[in-house]
Amino acid sequence: MATIEPGTERSTVLPGAPPYTVDDLLKFPDDGNRYELFNGSLLVSPAPLPLHxxxxxxxxxxxTDAAPPELEPLATVNLRVTDRDFYIPDLVVVPTNLVESVGLMFSPEHMLLAVEVGSPSTNVRDRILKTEAYAEAGIPLYWRIEPDEGPALYVYELDGDSYDPPAVFKAGAVATxxxxxxxxxxxxxLVRRR
Incomplete structure (x- = not known):
């Protein structure tokens, strides 16, 4: 375990004040953290672990191997839902024709699938907050992968303005x-060594 000598701590000073907006977020330093917003509240995650x-x-x-040419899976894109709601899904599927033209941020209507991979720092957020936020944003499919469960794949399908209870696909069986x-x-x- 690393020790920190008194007086050597580093702190990050963030511009703006809560509740934050997406414009505030764009002024944040590139310090290795992943910054997201939920109704103006700051969600901060460290860099992902190697298994993630x-x-x-x-x-x-x-x-990518299964996708038709008109759809493209992308990792860690910016998703602006509102001025105070901003997420960085671990993986998404979007129309290929948007990849060169969308600019800095995608909108919920661009998302065909959003995926989050659970980690100790984001488990509650992925299970509850993002499930509700992605449904409210109208994202038709949300997949949540739980590494500690073998891994297990939880699949949520949008039904109106909320997701149905998830279908669960466990390791050891082919999921469709x-x-x-x-x-x-x-x-x-997803977890096997090369």
Whole structure:
């Protein structure tokens, strides 16, 4: 365990004051943290763990291989929902024709699928807050991957203005989750070594 000598602590001074807006967020320093907004409240996450990155990469490859040319999986994009709601999903599927033209931020209507990979610092946020926020934003599909469960894939489908209870796909069996295009994989593939 690293120790910090008194007087050597570093702190980040953030511009603006709560409640924050997306414009405030754009002025934040690039300090390695992931900054998101929920109704103007700041959500801060550290850089993801290596297992988290492996899962995101493997899922992006699986989705890319299955996607038709008009759809494209992308990692960690900016999603502006409102002036005070801003998220960075771990993975999304969007129309390919938007990739070169969208600019800095996507809108909810661009999202066909949003994916979050659970981690100790974001579990509650991904299970509750983002499930509600993505449904309210009208994102038709939300996948949540829980690494500690084998991993397990939780699939939420939009029904009106909320998600139905999730379908759960466990490691060790081939999952055929609802997606913007046909795809099938064993969730265990997401954590296997190369």
């Amino acid at each position: 990155q492996r899962i995101c990469f493997r899922l992006q490859v699986i989705l 989750p609802p997606a913007p295009f046909p795809v099938s994989f064993d969730p265990a593939e």
